[in-house]
Structure formats: structure tokens, C-alpha cells
Amino acid sequence: MLLELAVAGVPMLSCYRFDPLMKLALPLIRSWSGALPNLITDQPIVPEFYQMLLRPERLARVIETLWRDGPERQAQLCGFSRMRAALATENPAGEQAARIILDLIEQKRGNGQ
Numbered sequence: 001m002l003l004e005l006a007v008a009g010v011p012m013l014s015c016y017r018f019d020p021l022m023k024l025a026l027p028l029i030r031s032w033s034g035a036l037p038n039l040i041t042d043q044p045i046v047p048e049f050y051q052m053l054l055r056p057e058r059l060a061r062v063i064e065t066l067w068r069d070g071p072e073r074q075a076q077l078c079g080f081s082r083m084r085a086a087l088a089t090e091n092p093a094g095e096q097a098a099r100i101i102l103d104l105i106e107q108k109r110g111n112g113q
Contacts, residue, residue: 006037006080011066013047037083045079
């Protein structure tokens with residue numbers, strides 16, 4: 001959902017609360033972010049809040065800064081533009097997938113399979 005919102009240019013933040021089983025797995029996680037827009041651009045575009053940082057007052061302040069037309073909102077929207085540019089392809093993904101499949105079929109026919 002974060003990726004779709006970012007593509008649409010909707011300012012946002014991300015919150016995560018872990019269940020007991022996930023807490024046990026946390027030491028195995030090596031990623032610096034759980035938000036795809038952040039990972040795609042390799043920059044912290046979407047603010048993330050985990051476990052103890054999930055305080056309504058703090059989240060409300062961040063939402064307010066993203067709601068207003070200020071530097072935080074503009075920085076996030078600019079980050080979303082960089083993300084869309086990083087995801088851009090010359091041809092639509094469906095066409096690329098179809099081309100790959102057709103090439104594989106042609107390869108198999110050429111090999112007599």
C-alpha cells in the first residue's frame with residue numbers, strides 16, 4: 001500500500017507494531033527500512049515509527065507537517081518523484097513480461113523442445 005500511495009503522490013508516514021513472534025525475528029532483519037519508497041530511493045522519504053515510538057501525539061505532529069504545504073511535505077513529494085523516476089521503464093511492465101515469455105517460447109522451439 002505504501003508504494004501505491006507514493007506513486008499517487010500522497011504524503012504519508014508508516015507505523016509498525018510487532019506481535020510477540022515477530023519480536024523474536026527482529027534480530028534477523030537486516031534492512032534499514034520497511035517502506036518500499038525508502039528502499040527504492042535508498043533515502044528516508046517516508047517517516048517510520050516502530051513499537052515504542054507509536055505515540056499519538058508524535059504521529060499527529062508528523063501528520064500535521066505533511067498535511068501543510070511546507071518543506072517536509074515538499075521533500076516527501078520530491079522523494080516520491082525520484083522514486084517514480086527510478087521505477088520508470090521504457091515499456092509497460094506487461095509488455096516486458098510478454099516479450100520475455102515469447103522469447104523463452106522461441107528459444108524452446110529453436111532447441112527442438
